Amino acid sequence: MKILLIGASGQLGGELLGHGDGHRILAPPRTLCDLERPAQCAALIADERPDVVINCAAFHDLPACESDPASALRINCIGVRALARACAGADARLVTFSTDYVFGGARSVPWRELDAPQPLQVYGISRLAGEYAALAEAPAHALVVRTCGLYARRGSRSRGGNFVLARMREALAGERIGMACEQVVSPTSAADLAIAVLALLVHPDAGAGIYHLVNEGACSWYEFTCEIVRLLGAPAEVVAVDRGARSGAMRRPRYSALANTRAAALGIRLRPWRDALAEFIESTAPGGAPLKS
C-alpha cells in the first residue's frame, strides 16, 4: 500500500513508520501537510494519490483546547474534514484517530463503538465533531479509530512525553506519587495500536466507520501507576487521590475504558494492558530494571 502518514513525528506516527515494512510510507513534515492549511493537505493527497491517508495529527493538549477552542475545532474538525473530502475525491481510505474523551458520565463497563458519546470538555467536543465530519464527508472511505492513554518510547510531541515515561522517572527517583483513583481508562501501547491499524488496513472486511483499538482491560490511573512501580521494583510510594474527575475547572470522564468489539469480530484485538506494559518497561527501563513477574 502507498500510505501518506500525517503526524509521523509523534509517538503513534513513529510506531507506524517502524512497523510499516512492506508498505510505501510517505511522511511529510508539518510544513508540507499542515491541518491548519486544508488546501495544502488536499493538494498533496490529489498529487500523491495514496491508497491510504493515516492522520495521527491532532491538537490534544487539553487545557490549551479549553483556552483556545477555535484552534481545537480548526485542527481536530475542519482539518480532518478537509482530509476526508480529499480522500473521498482521490478514492483513498482515511484512518483518523479519536479519543476515549468523546465519552463522559457514569459507567462501569467499557464503552462500545456505537454507545452514545457525551464529551465533557472542548477537546472531546472537537474530536467528536471531527469524527462526524470525517464520516459525513467520506462515509465509504473513513475509518475513525478511538484509542486511549497512548505510550511509546518516543513520547507525545504535543504533550511533551507520556504517562508511563513520567511515572517511570518518578518511581525510579523514589518519589511519593499521588495518582487519580477515580478515572478508569484503557492505557494502550502505541506499538500495539500501530500493528492493529496496519492489520485492519489489509483486512478484506474492514469497512468504514468507528473502531475502538486499545489494549484489553481497564484500570484507574492509580492502578496503572502501581503496576509501573511494581514492574520496576522501584522504591516509590503510590497514593490514591480522588480528584473528582476534574483538572481545575475542566471535567474528565470518570470511566472511559473502551471495548473493541468491531475489530475483534475480524480477529484484530490488542493484548491485555498488563502484558503490553510489562514488555514496554522491560525494554525501556534504564539499565534493565528488575522486572517482577
Ligand SMILES: NC(=O)c1ccc[n+]([C@@H]2O[C@H](COP(=O)([O-])OP(=O)(O)OC[C@H]3O[C@@H](n4cnc5c(N)ncnc54)[C@H](OP(=O)(O)O)[C@@H]3O)[C@@H](O)[C@H]2O)c1
Ligand atoms: N497520546 C494519547 O494518550 C492519546 C489518547 C487518545 C487518542 N490519541 C490520539 O492518537 C493520535 C496520535 O497521538 P500521539 O500521542 O501520537 O500524538 P503526538 O505524539 O502528540 O504527535 C502529534 C503529531 O501531530 C503533528 N501535528 C500537530 N499539529 C499538526 C498540524 N496542525 N498539522 C499537521 N501535523 C500536526 C505533530 O507534528 P509536529 O512534529 O510538527 O509537532 C506530531 O507529529 C492523535 O489523534 C491523538 O489525539 C492520543
